Amino acid sequence: MTRFSIQDMSRQSGLSEPTLRYYEEVGLLGPIARDESSGHRRYSDDDLDAAQVLSCLRAMGVGIDDMRTYLANRRDGHEKAAEQRDILLRHADRVEEQIVTLRTHLDYLRAKAALWDARDRADAAAEAEAHVELEAVLPRLEAVLR
Template identity: 35%
Template sequence: MTTIAPTAGLSIAEAAERTGLTTHTLRYYERDGLMLHGVGRSSSGHRVYTETDLAWITMLTRLRATGMPIREVRAYAVLCREGDGNESERLALLQAHRARVLAQLAEVTEHLGAIDNKIGIYQSRLETVGV
């Protein structure tokens, strides 16, 4: 466990506010092995988040928001913690996720087109009636 001076980073409440996550989620990320490295602690034992921690949490949030399963996020975190030499595995993991996100985006775009079509139909009808 790393001990950091209290002024060297953010408390868990401050990190939660900056990231838009709850303190519970931040603790979960740490407990479940999703963090890049262990979160430092102050001399009093409180978590102290660095800018590097916040950048990593932002990446985790983006991966989760785009539907990456926790097991894949964990695998990605493990690969990153292992350091240089496994970039091809990291790349493959992210490329596979990107392909899934692009497929979802195409599907949502198609659905949006159908909604826009219906909106156009109703707008035309209302304009014809003079409403």
């Protein structure tokens, strides 16, 4: 069984050393073996696999409780497939909402930049067009800001 130092785990999983320690503390990883002479953590291949899964889930904004459930379900296999799907779809819905919000912010910023660009060029027709675009975006912006 390969044994990784915490530095190796951090590099390979993308999780910081403090995050690895925290995940061990809250029970997401571990128990982690210790070197008998130094007491340093020694991670296994299975620990690395779990850390890489946690890194992906963390990047997607999945919370600790859902991470814990997801890892437990992985161990249980096919019988927990529906629950795994539901966890992922719930977070996919949240990401989709974030995309809508970001798209609205982007549309607002572009419309506002077009307005200032038209003013900079003293182009009254382009400024009027930018105002129309801005007026179309404002209701969506107000909705996502609530």
